[in-house]
Amino acid sequence: MPLVTTKEMFRKAYEGGYAIGAFNVNNMEIIQGITEAGKEVNAPLILQVSSGARKYANHTYLVKLVEAAVEETNLPIALHLDHGDSFELCKACIDGGFTSVMIDGSKHPYEENIALTKKVVEYAHAHGVVVEGELGQLAGIEDDVNVSDEDASFTKPEQVYDFATRTGVDSLAIAIGTSHGAYKFKPGQKPQLRFDILAEIEKNLPNFPIVLHGASSVIPEYVKMINENGGKMPDAIGIPEDMLRQAARSAVCKINIDSDIRLAVTGTIRKYFNDNPSHFDPRQYLGPAREAVKDMVKHKILNVLGCDNKA
Template sequence: MPLVTTTEMFKKAYEGGYAIGAFNVNNMEIVQGITEAAAEEKSPIILQASAGARKYANAAYLKHLVDAALEIYPDLPIALHLDHGADFEICKSCIDGGFTSVMIDGSSKPFDENVALAKKVAEYAHERGVVVEAELGTLAGIEDDVKVSEEDSSYTRPEEVQEFVDRTGVDSLAIAIGTSHGAYKFKPGTNPQLRFDILEEVAKRLPGFPIVLHGASSVPQEYVKIINENGGALKDAIGVPEDQLRQAARMAVCKINIDSDLRLALTAGIREHMAAYPDHFDPRQYLTPARANVKAVVKHKIAEVLGSSGKAL
């Protein structure tokens, strides 16, 4: 099976009350862990590359790693997505380079500028069979080149979503309802609560339209503990409660982005192995348990949070 777009994925997810996991990829081990988990769970997946991933690994390397996964798992529906495309040129490069989905992130711009940029990308993409995600509202936190303070973040305004979608022609919309980028999403002692009232209102104004959640890692505390016990210093790393993500997946949310959880799992595996075997220097020795951790996280997310197990059949 070649790479697919998210169109059919999202239609089935919306109707079925589940979400597709959009997992960020940076290297071979992460791609392997994600795709092995998805194949075992028989779940469609989105593999996505951020600006930082493209700088680190080069988009061509990432594309060929994904192509390799398609050879190994020919029956697995996989979409290749650009995460947080900063401008038209970056989106164009990824569209021309074989990505089947791109995100244009104009959320920091005034409404009309965001509309104009998203429309330009959508027109170019649709002519080439590629789908487009855009964003309204601004998430706080740090992820690669995306850096937004709490003061500069803002919830999505439901009264704007229909006009935005109508004027741009985008295929899915990322909204801000309380998630945030990175591993430090909430202050210690707080009780994180997503704004389901905003999500419900958006769904009313855009019936059947796929909604996306960015910054949705849950920051598994078992991996934070392993990292800290083996030389790390992750203080007050707190994520989005998984039961709230599952609730969002039952509603209009069809795509949930997961990045920090994969990084934590990988790092925990490396630190734990290196502490137990200080004489090891072969990357295959410490990357093997790290890759296994990534696979375990993805299997858990698919089965218990996204609800997408068996949906690739």
């Protein structure tokens, strides 16, 4: 089975009331952990690459690793560019084998966002690739994305139909209260997704796939594992999983998860070295890290996304 686009995935997800997990990948072990979990529960997957991951691991290596995962699992897997910030980057990924790209023009004025997104859509669609656009800005830090609380803004429901029809995007990332990174909320601040905004967006843009970025739950056990083994992470509050499950039952067809993967890997490796200070074989600590990713992804598929047995 070759790499696929998200078009059929999202159609089924919208109709079935579930979401597809979009998991950020940086190396072989993370890709293996995610796809082994997907295979065990028969779930479709989106493996997404940020510009930072592309710089770190090299475009060609990542594409070949994802293609190997498809061959090993025979799952429907889309390879997606996360937060592409320019036409040139999106074009390079389209030309280099990605089946989906995101063009994030949300930092630009509205009309400039439309013009940039439309340019990417025209090129992508001519090459059989689908495009995700973004309206509204999430606060937080993730790789090259850095938006302060002051600059963050909710998506305006009155703009979504105009944006989607004028650009031709295939899915739309919105801002309704999620946040990038592990430090999503200030101490004492209660996480809250604006389901009222989501309902208005659904009303104004019916039967259209919606995307949530910054949707890691910052699993406490991994934060605790890091801190008990030499780390100094402050208590972090992520998006409650029941809220994400509620979103997945609506028009939200894609939920992005990155920080939970990083925490699982880091916590497991820190614990391994604390328990085995003289070991130096990378296989000895990357193996358990891969298993931690696998367990976390299975949990997300079964308890949050609801896309098990949907491959």
